[in-house]
Amino acid sequence: MKPFGILGVGQAGGNIAEAASALGFPTALINTNQRDGIVNTRVENKYFVPGYNGAGQDRSIGARAVHDHYREIVEFVEKSFKKVKFLFVAFSTDGGTGSGMSPLLIEILLNQLPKLKVGAIAVVPERNVLAGNRINAAECLEELSKIEGISSTFLVDNDQLRRTNPQSSKQQIYRASNQKVVEAINHVLQITLKSSLYGNFDETDLMNILSTRGVTVISTSTVTDAKTTAEVSLKIQQSWANSIFCPVESAGVIRAGLIYEGPENVSKLINIPSIFERVGEPLELFEGTYISETDPSITTILAGLSFPTRRLQVMEEMLNKNRDRLHELVQKEYTQKYESKIGWASNLKARNNYKPTRTVNQKPTKSNS
Ligand SMILES: Nc1nc2c(ncn2[C@@H]2O[C@H](COP(=O)(O)OP(=O)(O)OP(=O)(O)O)[C@@H](O)[C@H]2O)c(=O)[nH]1
Ligand SMILES: [Mg+2]
DSSP states (O other), X not given: OOSEEEEEEHHHHHHHHHHHHHTXXXXXXXXXXXXXXXXXXTOOEEEEOTTOOOOTTOHHXXXXXXXXXXXHHHHHXXXXXXXXXXXXXXXXXXXXXXXXXXXXHHHHHHHHOTTSEEEEEEEEOOTTOOHHHHHHHHHHHHHHHTXXXXXXEEEEEHHHHHHHOTTOOHHHHHHHHHHHHHHHHHHHHHHTTOOOSSOOOOHHHHHHHHTSSEEEEEEEEEOTTOOSHHHHHHHHHHHHHSSSBOOOOSSOOOEEEEEXXXXXXXXXXXXXXXXXXXXXXXXXXXXXXXXOSSOOEEEEEEEEEOOOHHHHHHHHHHHHHTHHHHHHHHHHHHHXXXXXXXXXXXXXXXXXXXXOSSOTTSOOOOOOO
């Protein structure tokens, strides 16, 4: 039984939980809309918030659902994840249900289930989503970044797969990123089950890294063709820019893991100072070396990173640029009306000459007749 559980909230969350079920993780999902959650057939435990029918991209509806039903939700989580040490809450930041429910839910879980470590798998939308989605994402990420007792936050960046697969459908991008994020977590967990003569990376090491508050990135690079220390370091650094997570953009890794799998001769090319040159050496590094005749690969886990300001500003910039137009759109909703140019023609048909005596926004007065 894996010690990590995945709780999906909203549609994207449910899909990530579904992918995790396939790899043998304990999973559950929560939704405000039964029809969304029902399609995730591999997820065993499901809670549909009673009295709701989706959140329609309105975060406040998601937040209210948690607020009004948190006791049942905590009970559901406890029952679904009895043997789990570490729970990841998975959701997209730009809808209503997952984005609105998850930050509040994580705070409540940390408070009510103090023995459980809680982290997040939060999906950052593609670059071309509309204003409403961007507003949701920015609000959700801000709330998430302020949660005090939270462990690792994984920021799955839908833009990353879009960059390399510009022709793919949305569904292909979603499926691939869901699959890759659960595979990345599964891979580091599997390593803790292996034993090595030369240095084990065990479950306590992994827990130590993943308990770190802040943004976490996991990436694996194959270093088959690398001949020098510099080449190996470069490959690893490139994997931090090209993973499915928001690219690493600033220094300040707090805890890290570095796992080597492959032949002994290539392992000599690993040079810690050179690998961490750009992001700064972490406070603690947990290493694992597993010698085998497979293609050499290096998996790194960087934890404690700051939220990626530059990536998130790309998302916010469009809102700032369109500020006036967006204000106008909202105004227009309440002020727009159609003026007919043939008002004069009404007289042609008027036999009784009836004209309503009150305008529509006046309250009707009681009449005695
Ligand atoms: N990576 C990934 N992203 C997804 C997936 N499904 C949806 N998304 C992202 O999530 C956004 C939509 O959010 P949903 O998860 O459908 O929203 P929800 O939480 O169900 O909220 P409401 O539908 O508004 O009640 C999209 O714009 C995408 O950014 C998925 O399976 N994987
Ligand atoms: Mg939905």
